[in-house]
Amino acid sequence: MTRRVVLVVAPFVLLYVSLFVGRFDIAPEDVARMLASLVVSIPHDWPESVATIVLQIRLPRALMAMAVGAGLSISGAAFQGMFRNPLVSTDVLGVSAAAGFGAAVAILLDRSLLQLQAFAFIFGLLGVVITYMLARVYRTTPALMLVLSGVIVAAFFGALLSGAKFVADPEAKLPAITYWLLGSFNASTVRSVVTIVPAIAVGVAGLLLVRWKLNLLSMGDDEARALGVRTEWLKGIVIACATLITSAAVSACGVVGWVGLVIPHVARMLVGPDHRALLPATLSLGASYMLVIDGLARTATAVEIPIGILTAIIGAPFFAYLLRRTSATWQ
Amino acid sequence: MAIGTPLVHIRGVTFSYGRREVLKGLDLDVHRGEVLSILGPNGSGKTTLLRCIGGASIVSGGSVRIGDVDVGSLSAPDRARKIGFLFQDHTPTFPFAVREVVIMGRAPHLGIFGSPGPSDAALADEALERVGVAHLRNRPCTQLSGGERQLVLLARTLVQKPDVILLDEPTAHLDFRNQVLTLRIIRSLAADGMTMVLTTHDPNHALWFGGRAALMKDGRFVAVGAASDVITDATLATTYDTDVRVFVVPGRGGKGQSAICSAWHSD
Numbered sequence: 001m002t003r004r005v006v007l008v009v010a011p012f013v014l015l016y017v018s019l020f021v022g023r024f025d026i027a028p029e030d031v032a033r034m035l036a037s038l039v040v041s042i043p044h045d046w047p048e049s050v051a052t053i054v055l056q057i058r059l060p061r062a063l064m065a066m067a068v069g070a071g072l073s074i075s076g077a078a079f080q081g082m083f084r085n086p087l088v089s090t091d092v093l094g095v096s097a098a099a100g101f102g103a104a105v106a107i108l109l110d111r112s113l114l115q116l117q118a119f120a121f122i123f124g125l126l127g128v129v130i131t132y133m134l135a136r137v138y139r140t141t142p143a144l145m146l147v148l149s150g151v152i153v154a155a156f157f158g159a160l161l162s163g164a165k166f167v168a169d170p171e172a173k174l175p176a177i178t179y180w181l182l183g184s185f186n187a188s189t190v191r192s193v194v195t196i197v198p199a200i201a202v203g204v205a206g207l208l209l210v211r212w213k214l215n216l217l218s219m220g221d222d223e224a225r226a227l228g229v230r231t232e233w234l235k236g237i238v239i240a241c242a243t244l245i246t247s248a249a250v251s252a253c254g255v256v257g258w259v260g261l262v263i264p265h266v267a268r269m270l271v272g273p274d275h276r277a278l279l280p281a282t283l284s285l286g287a288s289y290m291l292v293i294d295g296l297a298r299t300a301t302a303v304e305i306p307i308g309i310l311t312a313i314i315g316a317p318f319f320a321y322l323l324r325r326t327s328a329t330w331q
Numbered sequence: 332m333a334i335g336t337p338l339v340h341i342r343g344v345t346f347s348y349g350r351r352e353v354l355k356g357l358d359l360d361v362h363r364g365e366v367l368s369i370l371g372p373n374g375s376g377k378t379t380l381l382r383c384i385g386g387a388s389i390v391s392g393g394s395v396r397i398g399d400v401d402v403g404s405l406s407a408p409d410r411a412r413k414i415g416f417l418f419q420d421h422t423p424t425f426p427f428a429v430r431e432v433v434i435m436g437r438a439p440h441l442g443i444f445g446s447p448g449p450s451d452a453a454l455a456d457e458a459l460e461r462v463g464v465a466h467l468r469n470r471p472c473t474q475l476s477g478g479e480r481q482l483v484l485l486a487r488t489l490v491q492k493p494d495v496i497l498l499d500e501p502t503a504h505l506d507f508r509n510q511v512l513t514l515r516i517i518r519s520l521a522a523d524g525m526t527m528v529l530t531t532h533d534p535n536h537a538l539w540f541g542g543r544a545a546l547m548k549d550g551r552f553v554a555v556g557a558a559s560d561v562i563t564d565a566t567l568a569t570t571y572d573t574d575v576r577v578f579v580v581p582g583r584g585g586k587g588q589s590a591i592c593s594a595w596h597s598d
Contacts, residue, residue: 084424212446216435218424222387226418227491228411228439273425276446 003270007280011066011287018062018291019054022299026050056190062291063197064188068249069259069290071200073282075242076260077267078207081218081275082238083143089261090246093146093239094153096257098127099250101157104164104177113187116180117196117251124247127153132239141235142221182306183254185294196252203245207279210237214275256290256307258315263289265322338363338526339384339495343393346379353379355550356393361495361528366521368537368558369530371547372571377530378419378499380547384528385416385497397494411439415488419499421480426471429464429483430455436490451490458486462516478509482516489520496520498529502536514539534562534577534591546570567591 020031030046034054037044044051075090083092091097102123106116134149135141168174213234216224224231249256267281293314297305339361346354353376361367361384369377382388384395386402395402397413405413415436423432433455434447441447459465462482467475475483481501488496501517502510514536521527521540531537537544537558544558546566553570554561567575580590 081425209444213438213443215425215427215431216438219421219435220424223416223418223421225407226385226387226411226414226416227435227487228408230407230443233443273427274431 007270007284011070011284011291014288014291014295015062015066018065018295019058021295022053022058024050024053026054060190060193061185061188061294063193064252065185065290065294066287067193067197067200068185068253068256069263069286069288069293070283071204071245071249071286072256072260073263073267073286073289074204074207074279075245077264077275077278077282078214078238078242079260080264081214081278082235083147084218084220085143085147086265087261088147089258090242091154091257091260093131093150093243094127094157095124095243095246096250096255097154097157097161098130099124099247100181100255101161101164102126103180103251103254104161104168107173107176107180108164108168114191114195117192120251121199121247123157124250125243127157128239128243128247140221140232179306180254181308183256183308183311184297184304184306185253186298186304188252192252196248199248200245203241203243203248204283206237206241206244210234211275211279214238214279218275253307256311258311258319259286259289262315262319262322265319269322335362335364337361338397339528340396341380341384341393342396344380344383344390344395345392346376346383346388347391353550354383354390357550357552359545359552359555361526362543363526364521364524365526366517366540366542367528368540368542368544369528369547370532370534370537370544370562370570371530371553375547375570376550377547381416381497381499381528381530385414386410387416408439411491411493413494415491415493415496417481417484417488417496417498417501419503421484423472423480426473428468429470429472429475430459430468432472432483433458433468433487433490436487439491454490455486458489459483461489462486463512476509477504478506478512481505481509481513485513485516495526495528498527500530500532502531502533510536534567538562538591562591 016031020026020028030050031054033042034046034051036042038055072090079088079090079092080086099120102119102121103116106119111119131146131149131153132141134152135145137145165174165177168177213229216227216229217231217234219227221231263286264278264282267278267285271277271281293307293310297307297310337360341357341359344354344357345352357380369380371377379388383390384402386405389403402410402414430452434451436458437447437451437454456465456468459468462485464479464482464486467479467483472480472483485501498517502513505513517527517529518540521542540558542558543556544561545555546553546561548570554566562577564575564577567577575591578590
């Protein structure tokens with residue numbers, strides 16, 4: 001019970017903290033009053049520049065971090081259940097590689113940020129559509145075929161991305177591509193929150209709707225079908241939702257690894273394997289984790305650290321610890 | 332409908348894996364309330380036939396009907412309300428509680444976005460009680476013995492409330508005691524009027540159920556009929572290419588019971 005309360009409250013506390021912590025110190029009570037001013041009219045006795053930092057820069061960035069963290073984590077959990085494999089994450093169908101290539105193309109073509117996000121998003125979806133079609137045999141999509149097709153698509157788009165980097169102008173565009181791929185939330189604006197967070201929310205809602213059926217799908221295709229599950233529909237829904245989330249996430253902040261792999265395991269340790277409890281728990285943990293990581297990214301050193309580096313530096317050893325503790329079982 | 336009326340109609344069923352024809356034109360009726368045992372050597376097509384009846388595999392030719400509907404034309408939920416399937420090799424992935432595993436059997440009675448409620452949980456408890464493993468309800472399903480797991484999965488099949496239950500080698504991998512336990516429960520379900528089709532490697536089991544038996548070899552039936560009529564020295568020799576004897580041993584209460592023995596010691 002207390003665990004559930006903590007899971008519900010934690011992301012909101014961290015959201016609040018992340019609004020007053022930063023390179024520019026702002027008093028927590030001022031942040032509270034600024035937030036309150038969004039809903040009720042209270043006297044504005046703070047400088048406009050401070051309000052801009054909190055409401056136009058930190059708030060969108062924190063909301064984006066929460067949405068991406070929550071979205072990648074719930075997708076990872078859904079995929080681990082669907083593929084019955086603890087080493088699977090949202091990248092397994094090639095979405096990140098394809099989205100990364102899309103972003104690189106946009107940078108090569110001197111497109112605006114909004115267009116870059118659109119490119120990344122569309123290529124991400126395209127990559128998964130190719131994977132899905134490759135994996136289709138006799139009107140079914142066996143898990144092994146999906147994973148292998150995902151490897152092929154990821155390798156292919158990885159090569160295209162290398163090609164894009166190779167032809168990029170090494171003075172300006174190559175660094176832009178590289179930095180973008182390392183991941184950052186510093187491009188989060190009110191506008192990108194308004195476009196990207198709803199896309200993630202739709203995917204999350206879809207996964208939450210089928211969360212009990214994921215328990216059945218984790219029994220394997222034959223058994224799930226014998227229990228009356230339309231397995232191809234269900235897999236299609238899960239893949240579509242997870243891909244929507246991951247494409248939107250990559251388009252928002254670049255490629256952020258490890259979150260979708262590690263957070264589901266942590267959530268499973270806390271609430272058990274039942275996806276009815278597991279998926280909501282991953283939302284809370286993923287959002288909280290990403291707020292902490294982004295907080296570190298923007299405050300730990302004088303220069304902002306790319307998100308992808310931090311998630312791997314923290315995520316990989318933590319995953320190693322989990323692996324040693326559980327010997328690769330699900331407990 | 333009365334016990335004994337045909338429920339499942341298998342007509343001219345063929346099945347091929349690529350070029351290899353596994354089922355070569357089978358005709359069989361399964362009657363309401365009977366236990367039908369399918370016997371045959373490895374690779375004779377027992378499991379494939381069961382999968383075709385259950386709609387887990389699609390027949391290459393012929394048809395399987397349940398009542399008057401073609402199994403292949405049924406949607407997964409419709410099929411799961413008519414047919415329960417106990418697969419032979421179930422490897423649990425996640426440590427779900429036993430009760431949750433059994434509740435999954437309610438899925439065909441809930442909508443696509445539905446999830447189970449208290450009445451479904453009550454049915455699950457009832458089914459666990461029925462197969463005698465109610466004490467396991469809170470155990471993680473990954474920590475069950477083979478025999479316990481088989482009974483839990485049987486309970487899950489029961490909460491589907493199907494018209495017929497298909498069991499693929501329900502006693503495989505079980506020790507002697509658990510075999511007997513499982514067979515007893517199958518027999519008591521049969522006594523309640525449940526229709527069941529099962530595959531088995533042990534002709535003794537078919538005799539013990541006392542229902543009908545179908546002996547298969549190379550995708551064809553060698554003999555179909557009352558178990559005690561069709562399981563004979565001659566049919567077993569044809570089916571398994573081995574010399575065996577069927578003995579009648581005195582059972583409790585003076586009733587005779589058949590037992591199969593290998594004939595190797597008579598050489």
